[in-house]
Amino acid sequence: xxxxxxxxxFVALSAAVVLTGCSKKPKRPDPSSTVLGPSGINPTDMNAxxxxxxxSTNIGGTNAALGDGDRTALQAQTxxxxxxxxxxxxSERPKLEAAKKYLADHPELRLLLEGHCDWRxxxxxxxxxxxxxxxxxxxxxxxxxxxxxxxxxxxxxxLDAVEKADEATMSKDxxxxxxxxxx
Numbered sequence: 611x612x613x614x615x616x617x618x619x620f621v622a623l624s625a626a627v628v629l630t631g632c633s634k635k636p637k638r639p640d641p642s643s644t645v646l647g648p649s650g651i652n653p654t655d656m657n658a659x660x661x662x663x664x665x666s667t668n669i670g671g672t673n674a675a676l677g678d679g680d681r682t683a684l685q686a687q688t689x690x691x692x693x694x695x696x697x698x699x700x701s702e703r704p705k706l707e708a709a710k711k712y713l714a715d716h717p718e719l720r721l722l723l724e725g726h727c728d729w730r731x732x733x734x735x736x737x738x739x740x741x742x743x744x745x746x747x748x749x750x751x752x753x754x755x756x757x758x759x760x761x762x763x764x765x766x767x768x769l770d771a772v773e774k775a776d777e778a779t780m781s782k783d784x785x786x787x788x789x790x791x792x793x
Contacts, residue, residue, distance in 0.1 A: 679722060684709055684788040689747055691784040693728070696742035698750050706747060709788050710756050720760045722789040723747045728780035729771040740765030747786045762791070 687705040689698065698706070713719060725740030725747075744763035752758050771783040 680790040681787065683790045684712060684721075687712075687788050689743075689786040689788075690781065691743055691786075693780075693784065694731075694739070696739060696746045698746055703750065706750050707754060710751060710754055712790075713756055713760060716790075718793050720762065720791045720793055721751075721756075722791050723751075723761060723763045724787040724789055725763065725765045725767075726770060726783055726785045726787065727768045728783040729768050729773045729775065730780070731768065733767055736767035736771075737765050738767075740767045743784075743786050747788075 687709050689702045689705055691697075691702075692699070709721065713721065723744040725742070725744035727736040727739050727743075731739070741763065744765055748758070748761045748763050751761055768783070772779050775783070
């Protein structure tokens with residue numbers, strides 16, 4: 611093969627690659643056509659009045675309705691974390707011990723440990739970090755004697771975080787909230 615033929619083959623091959631290009635990203639479905647619909651709520655979970663049915667608010671098929679979760683009972687016991695950390699600080703451990711006492715005084719209740727992050731980082735990373743924080747709180751509680759079946763974890767990642775916030779606000783976003791659930 612001479613030089614001209616090699617160049618023509620290269621140009622033809624390059625043109626074929628450029629013209630075909632990469633495959634396009636798949637088109638995302640219209641939210642109204644998905645199972646959850648545009649509101650993120652499964653339409654089959656709606657009652658006649660437009661509210662959620664009791665079955666739709668259950669966590670993991672249990673009887674505890676998330677809508678019935680009490681966010682104020684243990685609000686003072688919110689566990690705070692350092693930036694990009696999931697270890698329970700010594701200063702936060704008395705809050706978990708108070709939560710253990712609360713559960714001992716109210717054996718009919720359970721806890722949802724809800725992990726949160728500040729706005730920095732990707733959504734995927736922050737979901738993982740929120741999960742690690744919630745599970746660290748769960749592990750600590752089980753270590754001090756709380757039954758694991760009385761605890762559930764959920765990561766909210768940076769869903770509720772204030773974007774581009776100052777350090778004081780971000781330090782409040784790095785937390786695990788204790789939500790009291792009915793059995």
